[in-house]
Amino acid sequence: MDVLTDPARRFLTATAPEHTRIQSEMADLAAEWGFPIIGPEAGAVLRLLARLTDAERVFEFGSGFGYSATWFLRGGAERVICTEFDADEAERGVAFAADYGYADRVTFEVGDAMETIDRYEGPFDVVLIDHQKGRYADAYRAVLPKVRTGGVIVADNVTRGPIDFEALVAHFEAGEPLPDAAVDAETRGIGEYLGTVRSDDAVETAVLPVGSGIAVSTVVR
Numbered sequence: 402m403d404v405l406t407d408p409a410r411r412f413l414t415a416t417a418p419e420h421t422r423i424q425s426e427m428a429d430l431a432a433e434w435g436f437p438i439i440g441p442e443a444g445a446v447l448r449l450l451a452r453l454t455d456a457e458r459v460f461e462f463g464s465g466f467g468y469s470a471t472w473f474l475r476g477g478a479e480r481v482i483c484t485e486f487d488a489d490e491a492e493r494g495v496a497f498a499a500d501y502g503y504a505d506r507v508t509f510e511v512g513d514a515m516e517t518i519d520r521y522e523g524p525f526d527v528v529l530i531d532h533q534k535g536r537y538a539d540a541y542r543a544v545l546p547k548v549r550t551g552g553v554i555v556a557d558n559v560t561r562g563p564i565d566f567e568a569l570v571a572h573f574e575a576g577e578p579l580p581d582a583a584v585d586a587e588t589r590g591i592g593e594y595l596g597t598v599r600s601d602d603a604v605e606t607a608v609l610p611v612g613s614g615i616a617v618s619t620v621v622r
Contacts, residue, residue: 403561404560405610413442414441414442418448419441420441422501423471424468426497427466430466430493431465436490437562437613439469439612439613439615440612440613442611443609443611443612444468444471444472445472445611446555446611446617447473447527447529448472448473448476449476450476450527450555451472451473451474451477451526452476452477454527454553455477455526456473456477456478456479457479458478458479458482458524458526459473459478459481459526459528459529460481460482460484460527460528461483461484462484462529462536462544463484463486463514463529463532463533464494465485465494466485466490466494466497467481467494467498467507469529469531470494470507473527473529474503474506474507478526479506480507481507482507482508482510483509484510484512484517484518486512486514486532488511491511495509515543518540519543521547522547523546523547523548523549524547524552526549526553527552527555528544528548528552528553528554529556529557530554530557530594531557534558534564534587534588535582535586535589538590541554541618542597545601545603545620548620549620550620552619553618553619554598554604554617554618555617555618556591556618557612557614557615558591558614559591559594559613560608561613562613563587564585564587564588564591565580565588568580568588569588569592572592573592573595579593594616595616602621603620603622604619604620604621604622605618605619606619
């Protein structure tokens with residue numbers, strides 16, 4: 402289900418920033434592999450958040466070959482810690498970083514992002530959650546103590562992707578139950594995540610319908 406009208410989506414696409422040379426190459430690879438990337442519309446928001454927070458350290462739950470990291474770097478982030486379970490994707494990300502001269506600003510950690518975050522101390526300025534949807538809320542709870550006040554946590558795929566958006570609308574609008582995890586873990590995971598951040602006084606959250614939909618939570622505690 403597309404939550405935006407066709408003219409609105411075309412407008413967002415037309416006004417989004419142009420890809421850099423490396424981002425164009427990454428987008429071509431993503432198309433070749435059938436690999437979902439956050440895209441320039443949402444990427445522009447990541448770049449803006451890095452700029453507004455004067456980001457020094459960024460942590461990503463799920464990075465693929467580092468496309469989203471390049472948007473944080475374009476926003477001036479000094480270091481991005483990328484996590485990826487697939488060793489081949491992480492290896493390609495390391496190669497991109499070496500080929501395009503930003504290897505000193507990114508670190509690729511191969512393995513479970515939930516285990517990786519346990520090995521890192523804060524504070525982080527920006528966090529991106531973009532791994533298994535059923536683990537979004539767990540990732541939020543794990544990283545929140547490590548995000549500074551004024552920092553930002555972003556979750557991808559909250560309106561589009563491997564989810565049933567109509568079920569999410571029914572849940573938040575009319576109180577309908579979320580799907581059982583055994584039936585639709587992705588939709589349930591996104592619903593639980595949004596319910597968690599919306600009820601947590603430590604953050605203020607807004608959902609932006611760019612890309613596949615991102616939830617942006619600012620830490621206010």
